[in-house]
Amino acid sequence: MELLKSKVEETSKKITQFGYEEGAGMTRLLYTKEWLSAQNTFLELFEKSGFQAYSDDVGNIYGRLEGTEYPDQVIMSGSHVDTVVNGGNLDGQFGIEAAFIAMQYLKDKHGSPKRTLEVVSLAEEEGSRFPYVFWGSKNIVGIADNDAVKGLTDNKGVNFVDAMKQCGFDFATERTVRKDIKAFVELHIEQGKVLETEGKQLGVVTSIAGQRRYNITLKGEANHAGTTPMGYRKDTVYAFSKICCQSIDKAKAEGDPLVLTFGKVVPKPNTVNVVPGDILFTMDCRHTDKEKLIGFSDQIIEDMKQICAEMEIEIDVDLWMDEEPIPMDPALVDLIDSTLEAKGANYKRMHSGAGHDAQIFAPRVPTGMIFIPSIAGISHNPAEQTDIDDLTVGVEALINVLYELAYN
Amino acid sequence: MELLKSKVEETSKKITQFGYEEGAGMTRLLYTKEWLSAQNTFLELFEKSGFQAYSDDVGNIYGRLEGTEYPDQVIMSGSHVDTVVNGGNLDGQFGIEAAFIAMQYLKDKHGSPKRTLEVVSLAEEEGSRFPYVFWGSKNIVGIADNDAVKGLTDNKGVNFVDAMKQCGFDFATERTVRKDIKAFVELHIEQGKVLETEGKQLGVVTSIAGQRRYNITLKGEANHAGTTPMGYRKDTVYAFSKICCQSIDKAKAEGDPLVLTFGKVVPKPNTVNVVPGDILFTMDCRHTDKEKLIGFSDQIIEDMKQICAEMEIEIDVDLWMDEEPIPMDPALVDLIDSTLEAKGANYKRMHSGAGHDAQIFAPRVPTGMIFIPSIAGISHNPAEQTDIDDLTVGVEALINVLYELAYN
Numbered sequence: 001m002e003l004l005k006s007k008v009e010e011t012s013k014k015i016t017q018f019g020y021e022e023g024a025g026m027t028r029l030l031y032t033k034e035w036l037s038a039q040n041t042f043l044e045l046f047e048k049s050g051f052q053a054y055s056d057d058v059g060n061i062y063g064r065l066e067g068t069e070y071p072d073q074v075i076m077s078g079s080h081v082d083t084v085v086n087g088g089n090l091d092g093q094f095g096i097e098a099a100f101i102a103m104q105y106l107k108d109k110h111g112s113p114k115r116t117l118e119v120v121s122l123a124e125e126e127g128s129r130f131p132y133v134f135w136g137s138k139n140i141v142g143i144a145d146n147d148a149v150k151g152l153t154d155n156k157g158v159n160f161v162d163a164m165k166q167c168g169f170d171f172a173t174e175r176t177v178r179k180d181i182k183a184f185v186e187l188h189i190e191q192g193k194v195l196e197t198e199g200k201q202l203g204v205v206t207s208i209a210g211q212r213r214y215n216i217t218l219k220g221e222a223n224h225a226g227t228t229p230m231g232y233r234k235d236t237v238y239a240f241s242k243i244c245c246q247s248i249d250k251a252k253a254e255g256d257p258l259v260l261t262f263g264k265v266v267p268k269p270n271t272v273n274v275v276p277g278d279i280l281f282t283m284d285c286r287h288t289d290k291e292k293l294i295g296f297s298d299q300i301i302e303d304m305k306q307i308c309a310e311m312e313i314e315i316d317v318d319l320w321m322d323e324e325p326i327p328m329d330p331a332l333v334d335l336i337d338s339t340l341e342a343k344g345a346n347y348k349r350m351h352s353g354a355g356h357d358a359q360i361f362a363p364r365v366p367t368g369m370i371f372i373p374s375i376a377g378i379s380h381n382p383a384e385q386t387d388i389d390d391l392t393v394g395v396e397a398l399i400n401v402l403y404e405l406a407y408n
Numbered sequence: 409m410e411l412l413k414s415k416v417e418e419t420s421k422k423i424t425q426f427g428y429e430e431g432a433g434m435t436r437l438l439y440t441k442e443w444l445s446a447q448n449t450f451l452e453l454f455e456k457s458g459f460q461a462y463s464d465d466v467g468n469i470y471g472r473l474e475g476t477e478y479p480d481q482v483i484m485s486g487s488h489v490d491t492v493v494n495g496g497n498l499d500g501q502f503g504i505e506a507a508f509i510a511m512q513y514l515k516d517k518h519g520s521p522k523r524t525l526e527v528v529s530l531a532e533e534e535g536s537r538f539p540y541v542f543w544g545s546k547n548i549v550g551i552a553d554n555d556a557v558k559g560l561t562d563n564k565g566v567n568f569v570d571a572m573k574q575c576g577f578d579f580a581t582e583r584t585v586r587k588d589i590k591a592f593v594e595l596h597i598e599q600g601k602v603l604e605t606e607g608k609q610l611g612v613v614t615s616i617a618g619q620r621r622y623n624i625t626l627k628g629e630a631n632h633a634g635t636t637p638m639g640y641r642k643d644t645v646y647a648f649s650k651i652c653c654q655s656i657d658k659a660k661a662e663g664d665p666l667v668l669t670f671g672k673v674v675p676k677p678n679t680v681n682v683v684p685g686d687i688l689f690t691m692d693c694r695h696t697d698k699e700k701l702i703g704f705s706d707q708i709i710e711d712m713k714q715i716c717a718e719m720e721i722e723i724d725v726d727l728w729m730d731e732e733p734i735p736m737d738p739a740l741v742d743l744i745d746s747t748l749e750a751k752g753a754n755y756k757r758m759h760s761g762a763g764h765d766a767q768i769f770a771p772r773v774p775t776g777m778i779f780i781p782s783i784a785g786i787s788h789n790p791a792e793q794t795d796i797d798d799l800t801v802g803v804e805a806l807i808n809v810l811y812e813l814a815y816n
Contacts, residue, residue: 192634193636223601224599226617230664244645245646256637262645263645267673274671352634353633353635
């Protein structure tokens, strides 16, 4: 335990330096020099620890321990190396470090695995530099869309392909689809506070919630706040408030794992003495069950159209993100569960409300996820943190799961 | 009627040129060159028409027709010459033009009045250049606060006193309080659509609503929209929506003349996938009855504190404007009413939901107001407009009222 803890601290220190700024947290965007240094450092670390270290065309970094009995059956674990702007050093990064430390530990203690173990440092997940997400994992499973990224530029006008080339990478010469992955296991911070609130150290993820995101605009009538009697108004802030109250109340009645958020609200003209004639707001709805996600969100949209019709307010609904829920592999979930159970771990089965690389692997290879707690649920923020004991317990859990998968 | 109509068009054209821009409406701010040109033009117009034309220390412009029997009893009419940024050419300006045309008409038809008639072009009402309102009328009744304006600067950093001096004006050498005003009558566009909706051409204003304006901030907890179950949230947009719905419903139940507006809403961080942890919103409440204004708004604030307490959300309430309702002079209201009635005018008694110079005069001299319709209720906007027939009917009404006050 103490050895693992110091390994966690030592490895984190080596990687965190690339993109860290005091007070500003981590900013390590795809194909920047911080990103390249972090990937090169992982490559060296893997090599020095006796892994076969290599990179693929787009910059995913691998460390491989060849299996003695089933070398073509790969048990892969890792996460993404990129961060959001002003994020933390756990979201993504710790999943790579944990897999690396776990595999080192297993090799040192048990020698070569029966099945091949591979740690992966995925090139990109966040979409923080270019508006394209899961570039790393999508390349591994063969669903990356080169045409979609070719025209993308970052906020300084740098082209995606040029940024890639500056780091020494280019598109895969032919569409690679790894057929040898027998299981993918991702360890990640929860980025919520369910584990903390319930006093659990580990989460066994059963599925990743699907999500629908909307931009909704209402058009009423802007009027003088003093000279327009209440009965004459088409007040869009009032209409929005009715919609928000009714929808959130219905979401609470529906219960977990449904979540519904009205995160952005922009009335016009947005000034104290004018009845707001227009409003733009967003709705974000998530659920682990596809039918329930669709059924609930469709009903909420119908409700709000009804509210607007009664108020003679125009409504425009734009569903701009519609991602299905992704279940983890039931057999792998059970294996993780029973492994933790056998070790007497303090864990719970739960879903993920956030998106992860695991959702790209899951429809194609047996995939599972392990969560560790986030202090106060904070993530995508320099204050992102997890207790060192919880980090270490996470590595231990991964050791036990990877042992079951690669040594048994 | 046709003669008055052409007088209205001709006078409007002469004054509108100062500050008008195609597509951008009128912008004529205090102590700018457009403002000075407009005031000088009024001065010339008054002079040419046989009025004694003069200016006071701060730049209010007067045209005087000396009374034959009671020269010391002044019947004053007019409004403000300044506009908001990108406003129209009726708000303020037309009240001066109407008074000038009405007094010219009376002089031409009936000769000198028994009581002195004075048209006034008030220097400022809107507070659009410097954050101080009613500078013109406050100087006339002796309540202008020189110390309050001394330190003010416009958005280009120009000081109030310097701007004043550049136009050739300085503070009044001693505090002037006009004691000779027997009645003040202001004609103004309604800036609402009550008259239009009810098919009336004139409004007899009984009082100007008091208003209370608040900035209210709520502090809950910002959370990830995907990973935070509904039961864990302290969602300030949801709290605001509850407050808004309940408050507006109560305002509607209370009924006219109460109005309640939540015009500005700014959540933080205001993004689709974060439960909003903070929100700032404004509340604007108006009523013609002081006790009811205080009672209702105090109750609404208590309600929202209750809602926040139940949701464990912090609330901070800042009441930054608290203006009492101002009744017009009952005898003058009756005189205007009976005069219009006798002429068969199509009018209604009503209150004003907006503030006007009349509210500065009203506590000190007998004051009345006449409203004319605003097309679609639009004002403080380049699209501000009133039908030429309604403008002319307004001038006729003023002629009849001023006749009663100055010739009878």
